[in-house]
Amino acid sequence: MSSNDDDILIQNYLSGDDRAFDDLYQRYRRRLFSWLVKCVQDRRLAEELFQETFLRIIRFLPQYKPQEKFSHLLFRVAHRLVLDAVRKNKKDRGVLSLMDVTEPAAKSESQGLEEAIQRIPKEQRAVIFLSEYAGFTFSEIARITGCSINTALGRMRYGLLNLRKILKEWEAI
């Protein structure tokens, strides 16, 4: 899907074609939701953030300028909401629920990996998720998260190194 197509759909929607919005929504529905679930590891919270992201996008669309890709805008809004939610969660509960250490051996490989991801710094986690589950390049990730491409690359590298370290420790148990 090209960003040009997104722009056409947005223009059609603003001109009165409701189906154009439905098409746009369908394009990003699963990609965004999947990414949100991975980020917050809580389906209910992911749904809240997903809805809030789209509601904000709908309100913003009349001012949308095609200079910025729609996908970048969408994930930028979602990324900010995720960071806020993580911050709020930490404040409310002291730590993220997923930070609570559970016995890794009792979990499946995928559960163990997902848990390991939750233990790395959130900036590194965000870059890994944006690359792995949202399919963005590093220059796009830099734009979405508001950092330089070198920072995005560095976060990715240290994220993967941390992940390897955690997994090694767990595998040694």
Add this chain to the structure above:
Amino acid sequence: MSCEEWKERIVLLVYEELPEEKKDELVRHTSSCTSCEEELAAFREIHARLACLPEADGPSQGISETIAREARQRRRLFPWPALLRLALASVLLVTVGIVLIHGHRQPTRALTPITWEEPKTADLHNLHEQIREFTQSKSEPLVEGSLSFYRDAYLLEQKMRNVSHQLDTF
């Protein structure tokens, strides 16, 4: 190039963002450097494992319906600002047009014609005085083309006609 610099490129290689010409260089280096080779292998393995993690399906139907409803409601509001702007522009344009037309006609409409009275010598003298005062009262220069210029010219012409007519009748 140091190992640290090569390692910065490993991420790009794993995620297929390294240009082809640099890819070969890095692969050649990793074949002769154990540390870089290990890092490349580890990153490839994690990348493969991450790719296998199950993806969540979409959000619930209720969420999708809420978003679709909001999109429709909001969209109905979008055309209004444009229409409103157009309507305001039309009103403004018409108003400006009326003011301009009215403004140009104003001197002829606003000026009350000088009523004819039976000429008397005293009146003639009075008229002469009026013209003299009128022309002298114009301390500010008359600008040709301005509304005041046409108004004054008109008034003067009317006064002159009256004088001329009264002279004829004598």
